[in-house]
Amino acid sequence: MELGFIGLGKMGMNMVTRLRRDQHRVVVFDRAAELITQAETQGGVGARSLADMVGKLTAPRAVWIMVPSGAPTEETVHAVAALLQPGDIIVDGGNTRYHDDVRRARELKTRGIHYVDAGTSGGIWGLKVGYCLMIGGDEAPVKHLAPVFTTLAPPDGWAHVGAVGAGHYVKMVHNGIEYSMMQGYAEGFELMSKSEYRLNLAQIADLWMHGSVVRSWLLELGAGALKEDPKLEQLKGYVQDSGEGRWMIADAIDKDVPVPTLTAALFTRFRSRQEESFAEKMLAALRNAFGGHAVRR
Numbered sequence: 666m667e668l669g670f671i672g673l674g675k676m677g678m679n680m681v682t683r684l685r686r687d688q689h690r691v692v693v694f695d696r697a698a699e700l701i702t703q704a705e706t707q708g709g710v711g712a713r714s715l716a717d718m719v720g721k722l723t724a725p726r727a728v729w730i731m732v733p734s735g736a737p738t739e740e741t742v743h744a745v746a747a748l749l750q751p752g753d754i755i756v757d758g759g760n761t762r763y764h765d766d767v768r769r770a771r772e773l774k775t776r777g778i779h780y781v782d783a784g785t786s787g788g789i790w791g792l793k794v795g796y797c798l799m800i801g802g803d804e805a806p807v808k809h810l811a812p813v814f815t816t817l818a819p820p821d822g823w824a825h826v827g828a829v830g831a832g833h834y835v836k837m838v839h840n841g842i843e844y845s846m847m848q849g850y851a852e853g854f855e856l857m858s859k860s861e862y863r864l865n866l867a868q869i870a871d872l873w874m875h876g877s878v879v880r881s882w883l884l885e886l887g888a889g890a891l892k893e894d895p896k897l898e899q900l901k902g903y904v905q906d907s908g909e910g911r912w913m914i915a916d917a918i919d920k921d922v923p924v925p926t927l928t929a930a931l932f933t934r935f936r937s938r939q940e941e942s943f944a945e946k947m948l949a950a951l952r953n954a955f956g957g958h959a960v961r962r
Contacts, residue, residue, distance in 0.1 A: 666812045668692070669718050670709075671741060672731035672759075673700035676785070679792035680731065680758075680817060682707045687816040694718045715744055725752040727810060729783075734760045734908065742769055751777025754806045758783040762912050763830035763837065766801065770829040779806035780829060783814075784836025795819030799839070801832030837916070840909035841927045846883055848930035854887070858896070867891035904934040 666689055670681055673695040684691050685708040693709040694717070695701055701711040712718035719726060726749060730741050738759050745755060755778060757766065763782070770780035784799035785791075796817045800807055807825045814823040826835050857864050870888035874880045890897070910931040917924040936942060952958040 666690070666810075667723060667727070668813055669694070669712075669722050669726060669728035670731065671695070671715070671718070671728065671745070673697070673704055674731070675789055676787075676791065677731040678704060679789065680729075680796070681709050683792055683795075684813065684816055685709060689813065689816060692718050692721045716748055719745070719748040724750060725754065725809070726750075727754040727756065727806075727813075729756040729758055729813075731758045731785075734762075739765070746773055746776065746778055749776075749778050752779075754779040754781060754809065756781045756783055756810065757833075758785045760836070760840075760907055760909060761833050762908070763801075763834040766830040766833055770802075779803060781806050781810065782830060782832040784832040784834075784839065786836065786839060791817075795822050798823035799832045799835040800825045801827055801834070802829050837909045837913050840907070841913035841924065843883070844906070844910045844930040844934075845926040846881065848926070848933060850884060850887055854891075865895075867895060902937050904937040906931060906934050910934075 668684065668689060669692045670677065670684075671694050673681065673693060677695075678700065681691050681693055681704050691704075691709045692712055693701055693704040694712045694715060695704075698713075701709075701713075705711045710721055712721055719728070722728070728745050728749070730738060730745065732738055732741055738757060738761055742755060742757065749755070755769075755773065757769075757780070761782065766780070766782040773780045779802065781800065781802035784801075785796050786799075787794065787796035798814050798818050800814065800823060802825075804825070817823070826832055854866055854870075857866060857869065867888055870884055870891055874885055874888065894900070910927060914924060914928055914931065916922075917927075949960045953960045
């Protein structure tokens with residue numbers, strides 16, 4: 666089928682490449698002209714503006730937006746919507762907070778434009794193995810886009826999980842679980858790194874991929890990282906977050922649902938970004954004040 670595609674970053678370019686392998690007609694736009702040229706080498710149809718992209722699509726048009734979450738996505742949705750007609754579809758494949766999906770869909774519905782949210786997981790490996798897609802939206806536009814989802818996903822790798830917002834809601838919870846899993850691996854491997862047994866961590870990570878109950882793709886990636894750099898000496902322990910963990914905690918608070926593992930994992934990421942912790946200085950000061958315990962100046 667035919668699709669407009671905005672955003673040719675690491676994931677976007679790979680998604681366009683995967684779509685072209687299945688002979689979908691993809692009209693692409695990005696603010697970086699060199700990325701448009703690169704997509705054209707994969708068979709994409711380049712557009713030099715949003716208006717040019719929309720003009721090269723046949724009604725009913727479908728436009729997939731794959732730009733950073735927050736203001737860039739919001740601005741792009743409004744800019745594209747201004748160029749579309751009733752019956753056209755906007756797909757947000759980025760990491761959007763599901764409340765924003767519901768609001769956008771309501772606004773666009775007054776103009777007859779459909780809105781679909783696609784929670785997308787797979788990262789830079791999606792080109793090779795496919796993307797897990799969690800789709801929210803009305804049945805008709807989702808059904809129309811099924812050929813696109815089928816190409817992007819591995820077998821059984823996409824599902825229509827509910828109404829508008831459900832796709833990004835499920836992706837939010839997915840990422841919260843991901844935070845928690847990664848934290849569990851990180852703590853276990855740190856403990857083993859300090860063992861008196863001088864363990865080969867890459868070997869153990871690989872071993873656990875064979876029949877262990879903790880095997881996963883994340884562990885496989887960890888094994889690869891440890892093979893390349895056994896003590897991870899080329900990395901700094903600075904860990905960012907893309908927002909979904911925060912949103913999941915906020916949702917859990919609203920629903921009185923305990924999520925202690927995710928909360929600890931997110932707060933550990935916050936700590937990783939501090940050169941020095943004021944809280945830990947305060948701890949040292951208090952111990953010194955009440956008990957005369959030694960401090961380091």
